[in-house]
Amino acid sequence: MKGNVFRGAHCLLRGASLLGHPSLRLFVIVPLLVNILIFASLLGLTINFVDRTISGWMDSIPAWLGFLEWLVWPVLIIVFGLLAGYLFTALALLIASPFNNLLAEKAEELVTGKPVAGLGGFTAALLALPQGLLRELHKLWYYVPMAILVLVLSVIPGINVASPLLWLLLGAWMMSLQFIDYPMDNHQLRFADVRAAAQRHRLSSMGFGGLVALCAGVPVLNFFVVPAAVVGATLLWCEELQQ
Template identity: 25%
Template sequence: MSEDSTINKPSSSNPIDNFTSGVRFFFTGMRMLFRHPSLLGLSLIPITFTLIFIILLVFGGTWLLGSMINDLLVTLASFISLLFGGESVPGSGSNVMVPNDLKNFTKTIALIVSLLLGYFLYLPMARIFLAPLSEALSRKTHLIKTGKPYPKASLGWGRAILEGLKLVAFQAAIIFAALIAAIAFPPLGAPAGIMAAVFTCGLDFMDVPLSVRGLPLKSKLGIIFRNKVLAFGFGFAVYLSLLIPIVNLLSLPAGIIGSTLLMDTIEE
């Protein structure tokens, strides 16, 4: 089944149209994810494993952080008691009781910290769990859209690992440059950080369909920079989706599907 009817062809001259087209490709990927059970099936397993990991992390983190903060409060109470002439009770940590309200407050803080940790760790963990299926998801998307499988192309395991390391190094250089800009010119910190995040989001997802084609990093970057406004629009949509709870759970598979549709359309 062709998806051409849901895709607006990118303009080659109007940057605003190209940017909005890049945004639309991400949301087209989101729609396609739910329209095709085979794509949703490839995505549900890693998403489920990631959610289980995050839930365990939140509960475990809440218990661990809560215990650590409570022990710290007991130690602090004991120290204050000794300063004012009290006596420490062996084995109990302190003869000064920590108020229940304070204990509940520390548990709340521990829960909030654990939730934030889980939120920020979701995408990296989802990438790990989805990694073995990313290429399969891209190939299936290409087959649904074009009716033809990808031609077999491979760089080989060693070369693929090397290209992956190059990509990580390139992204790290972008983030480092944004950090330096933020330190040197503090007012530029937030805009530079957002620009770097948007660009790396687009690069991350567009790398998948380009890797399936067996392209080295230099060729990938050439294609992305020739379509930089499209890529930036796509990365902007991904970046926004990661900020929205629930929606961010689907951002990774939707991003892979959308980037595959984008690359296929560029080739047409």
């Protein structure tokens, strides 16, 4: 199994450090604005829903099992936090996908010093929106069966104790494929090629995707994780996966 978990995670941190670069700054603004609008709109609804849901579950626990509350609350908060982070991030990616391709294109040109035959500009990104939506729906079609399986396992007594870990592993894999797809799509590679590249370098991909998944569930930080992950995935593509 090729790769290194820490090297993959470090790509996200390096991607974040490049967001203020003059050649990337303009292409970061659009995905960032999309994220802020979506997260700000849905954050209040999610907090209210989670609070009511968890409180209802706690009220249904018999009094003699009240000592379990200290364990159940953190587990449920982690699960709901990860799910909300994935939902928000997926929605933001669905809307801003062509602009993320454009950011990956400019990031690769910055890193390699070579032109990339990608979208070319904001007008081309707008025209590519329908195609980008189809690509995102293709990825969603791949993710949903695995998410349903983990959801079923999460309600099975005994197995559900491991549900936070299962969601984190699934999230790491989903996020790695999601963002690695942007630089590879700019090279006209299929989603099947993206999966194959990530599988060959599974440790690096999971390290990168795992840190993205954790950041996606942190309020405010998740505003910035999408552009940082696009640039970080481009670094991972240029330095490791492309080989």
